[in-house]
Amino acid sequence: MSQELKTKDIYQRALLAIHKPAAYGDDVDLENFQAPLEAEHPPEITAEDQQRMLEVGITRETSQRSGTFIQVDNRPLISLTRQEGIEVMSTSQALAAYPWLEEYYWKATAVDSDKFTAHAGLNNADGYFIRALPHQKTVFPIQACLYLVREKSIQDVHNIIIAEEGSELNIITGCTTSHQKPGLHIGVSEFFIKKGARVTFTMIHHWAEETIVRPRTNVIIEDDGVYINNYINLVATRSLQTYPTADCRGKRATARFNSILVAPAGSKMDVGSRVFLNGQGSNAEVISRALTTGGEVIARGYIGGHAEDARGHLECRGLILNDGGIIYAIPELKGTLAGVDLSHEAAIGKIAEEEVEYLMARGLGRDEATSAIIHGFLKVDIEGLPENLNKQIDRVVKTSQKEHL
Secondary structure, three states: OOHHHHHHHHHHHHHHHOOOOOOOOOOOOHHHOEOOOOOOOOOOOOHHHHHHHHOOOOOOOOOOOOEEEEEEOOEEEEEEEOOOOEEEEEHHHHHHHOHHHHHOOOOOOOOOOOHHHHHHHHOOOEOEEEEEOOOOEOOOOEEEEEEEOOOOEEEEEEEEEEEOOOOEEEEEEEEEEOOOOOEEEEEEEEEEEOOOOEEEEEEEEEOOOOEEEEEEEEEEEOOOOEEEEEEEEOOOOOEEEEOOEEEEOOOOOEEEEEEEEEEOOOOEEEEEEEEEEOOOOOEEEEEEEEEEOOOEEEEEEEEEEOOOOOEEEEEEEEEEOOOOOEEEEEEEEEEOOOOOEEEEEEEEEOOOHHHHHHHHOOOOOHHHHHHHHHHHHHOOOOOOOOHHHHHHHHHHHHHHHHHHO
C-alpha cells in the first residue's frame, strides 16, 4: 500500500470517528476548544515555566538525562539526545528521517478508537519519538514535557516509543499547564517493546483545575519484553480519563501498571489499566492507590488471560478522607483457557482510629500519625522517580492530612 493510500485510509477512518461518543468518562464537546495558533517565533520558556516543569520532574539541568523533549501547545520546541544509541526527536522529524516508521504509525492505537484519537489523527499531531537501538540502555532517564499555554485550546500529541531487541529505556514524562484556564490535552502514545527489551515509563500530571485530559496509550510487548507504567496525579483536574492498554503477545511478556491518584474537591478521575495476556507465560500486575479529599475517582483494572501459564493480579485500594469524596473500584478478570492464574483484591475505607492511636502510643502526635498512615497508603515502589517528586508527594500528603482534620 502506498503512503498516499495509507494516509488517506487513516484520514477517512478518523473522519468517521470524530463524533464517536467516548466509551468512558465525561463526554467532551470538541467545539468548545480550538487548536493553538502557531506563533511566528518559538515561545520562550520563562523562569515560571521552568518551575512548573520542575514540579512534574522536568529539570533544566540535562547532564543527568539521556535525552530531553519539550513540546509547547502543538509545537515541539526542544529535542536533544545525550547518549549514543538513544534517539529523541519529534514524531514529524522521525517520520521524515525514517520511511520505515510508517509501519508503526497508528499500529498500536487505532486512529478511530474514539473522537480524541480521531482528532489527533486529523490534525497530524506531533509529539516525541524515542528509540533505543538494539541492546542499548539509558544511563540516565529521558525526560519529556508536554506543556499547555494557550487558553481554551486543544493540545494534540502523538508519541511513538520503540525499544529494540535487548534494549532498555527509562522515560519520565511531565504534563502541565502555565495557567488555570480551561484547556484540553489529547495525548496518544504508541509503545513497541521488542524481544527482551524493557521500558519504564513514568507519567506525572500536574494540570490546572479546569483542564480536561484524555491520554490514549497502547503497548505491544514481544517475547521476554517488560513494560512498567507509573502514573501519578496529585492535584485537582476537572476531568481525567485514561485506560492504557498492554498487549502481552510475546512469550513471557510482562506488563506492570502502578497508579497514584489524589482527587481534591471538583476533580473527576476515571483511571484504569488493561492488560491482555496473549503470550504463553505472560504476566501482569496492576496496582492502584486512590485518595479523595472530596473528588470522584473511578479506578478500573482489567486483565484477560488467553494463553497457557498466563498470570495476573489486580490490586485497588481507596482511602476517603472527606465526606463528599467518591471512589468506585472496578476490577475485572477474564480467563478463556484452562491453566491461567488471575486474582484481584479491592478495598475502600477510611483511616482507622486504632491505627492512629497505635502510632500515638509510640510517641507521634495525631497529625504526625495521620500523615504517616496516608504516606504509607500512597507508597508504591516506583523506579527512577526524581527526588523532587518524592518531596512533592510528601507535601501533598501533608496538605491532604490537614484538609481532612
